[in-house]
Amino acid sequence: xxxxxxxxxxxxxxxxxxxxxxxxxxxxxxxxxxxxxxxxxxxxxxxxxxxxxxxxxxxxxxxxxxxxxx
Amino acid sequence: xxxxxxxxxxxxxxxxxxxxxxxxxxxxxxxxxxxxxxxxxxxxxxxxxxxxxxxxxxxxxxxxxxxxxxxxxxxxxxxxxxxxxxxxxxxxxxxxxxxxxxxxxxxxxxxxxxxxxxxxxxxxxxxxxxxxxxxxxxxxxxxxxxxxxxxxxxxxxxxxxxxxxxxxxxxxxx
Numbered sequence: 372x373x374x375x376x377x378x379x380x381x382x383x384x385x386x387x388x389x390x391x392x393x394x395x396x397x398x399x400x401x402x403x404x405x406x407x408x409x410x411x412x413x414x415x416x417x418x419x420x421x422x423x424x425x426x427x428x429x430x431x432x433x434x435x436x437x438x439x440x441x
Numbered sequence: 442x443x444x445x446x447x448x449x450x451x452x453x454x455x456x457x458x459x460x461x462x463x464x465x466x467x468x469x470x471x472x473x474x475x476x477x478x479x480x481x482x483x484x485x486x487x488x489x490x491x492x493x494x495x496x497x498x499x500x501x502x503x504x505x506x507x508x509x510x511x512x513x514x515x516x517x518x519x520x521x522x523x524x525x526x527x528x529x530x531x532x533x534x535x536x537x538x539x540x541x542x543x544x545x546x547x548x549x550x551x552x553x554x555x556x557x558x559x560x561x562x563x564x565x566x567x568x569x570x571x572x573x574x575x576x577x578x579x580x581x582x583x584x585x586x587x588x589x590x591x592x593x594x595x596x597x598x599x600x601x602x603x604x605x606x607x608x609x610x611x612x613x614x615x
Binding site for chain 1: 445448449452456457460461464470473474477478481482485545548549551552553556567568571572599602603606
């Protein structure tokens with residue numbers, strides 16, 4: 372004769388999710404790309420330094436007197 | 442802890458309870474697995490928010506999602522449709538003689554039928570305790586009811602199952 376707890380445990384074993392099913396669900400979910408907030412396009416943090424350096428170089432070269440051909 | 446490891450921790454800590462909750466609500470273990478997957482997909486998508494919560498808060502968040510999904514699911518499918526199928530399993534232990542296995546299978550069916558006939562609150566509570574391995578305190582937190590209510594529901598549910606087994610063990614002679 373089994374106890375009530377044994378009978379209920381035997382029933383619970385028939386409805387409980389198996390480890391294999393649980394693992395399959397885990398891998399299905401973990402394989403899903405996580406939703407991430409949209410990334411706004413942004414410039415490289417050093418853009419201003421590069422821009423001003425390039426601008427200065429162009430200004431210097433463009434205002435330099437052109438040598439006259441002999 | 443990396444993202445997948447954190448998710449695994451939450452999944453392993455809560456999956457049995459969530460599946461048992463849906464099994465109690467729907468009576469269908471396979472449907473319960475589908476709903477459980479929906480819950481943990483949301484956990485995966487909101488993992489950063491959950492990681493900042495204490496453990497109690499995480500479980501409360503998970504069961505709030507589960508309750509909402511359960512309500513939505515009930516709107517789209519009749520609850521009792523899969524109950525008989527889910528509870529009619531007859532597990533047979535290969536180590537036991539056939540007659541013992543048959544009797545054990547019949548007792549499981551009697552228990553399943555008795556649980557299926559319980560009021561939903563008792564059915565969910567007993568299923569979560571039995572299949573989810575949850576304590577009264579954990580059940581109270583997950584279901585949002587006092588621990589005394591959980592114990593009362595469990596007591597009523599166990600009495601109903603006991604009576605069903607008594608009828609099986611001692612059938613009235615006609």
